[in-house]
Amino acid sequence: xxxxxxxxxxxxxxxxxxxxxxxxxxxxxxxxxxxxxxxxxxxxxxxxxxxxxxxxxxxxxxxxxxxxxxxxxxxxxxxxxxxxxxxxxxxxxxxxxxxxxxxxxxxxxxxxxxxxxxxxxxxxxxxxxxxxxxxxxx
Numbered sequence: 602x603x604x605x606x607x608x609x610x611x612x613x614x615x616x617x618x619x620x621x622x623x624x625x626x627x628x629x630x631x632x633x634x635x636x637x638x639x640x641x642x643x644x645x646x647x648x649x650x651x652x653x654x655x656x657x658x659x660x661x662x663x664x665x666x667x668x669x670x671x672x673x674x675x676x677x678x679x680x681x682x683x684x685x686x687x688x689x690x691x692x693x694x695x696x697x698x699x700x701x702x703x704x705x706x707x708x709x710x711x712x713x714x715x716x717x718x719x720x721x722x723x724x725x726x727x728x729x730x731x732x733x734x735x736x737x738x739x
Contacts, residue, residue, distance in 0.1 A: 604719060605629040607648035609639040609665055610681070611658045619652075622708045636660035640668045648676065650715055654704075655682045655693060663696045670697030677718030681706050 606628050610616050616632040623630040631646055633639035635657050643651065643665070651669045655662035666678050678698045682689060685703040693701050699721075700714055 603627060603629050604649040604715075605631070605646060606650045606652060606715070607631050607633065607639060607642055607646065607669075609633045609636070609651070609653040609657065609662065611635060611654065611656075619708065619711070623712075626712065634658075636662065636664045639665045643669050643672055647672070650677045650679065650719065652679045652681060652711070652715070655680055655689065656684065663692065666693065666696040666698050675722045677715065677722060679711070679714060679718065681711070 606623055608616055608619050608623070608630055609632075611634055613634055616634060620630045620632045631642055631648065633642055637659055639651075639653070640660075642648070648669075651665065653662040653665045657665075662680065662682075666680070669676055669678055677700075680693045680698045680701040681704050682693075682701060683704040685701055690701045699718055702711065702714065
């Protein structure tokens, strides 16, 4: 089974790029540009991983974190933010995030952290990426 990622950020180019890169790596990835779009997707898509910015247009990424955590205690929640101070990290963790990363985050680092978080929950419900032929990444 392929892990399903919900990626939430108001930087549309970033979301589009990460969605393409994650899909090439064998993940299913859904992008949302604000909390209002992301929260219903948590309910309908039931992602294995939620990756969100904290500072979104409209509602906060904290609303995304809290909603995702209310649906599952196991789902890894990764925060990407350009304002990663100890206070911001503490607020995100208190809301239910597992990890906070400082933007810009490379796809390599984000994938590593995501895989670590999926491995952490392992057999408890999250899926690993599907195996792909190296020729699929062309």
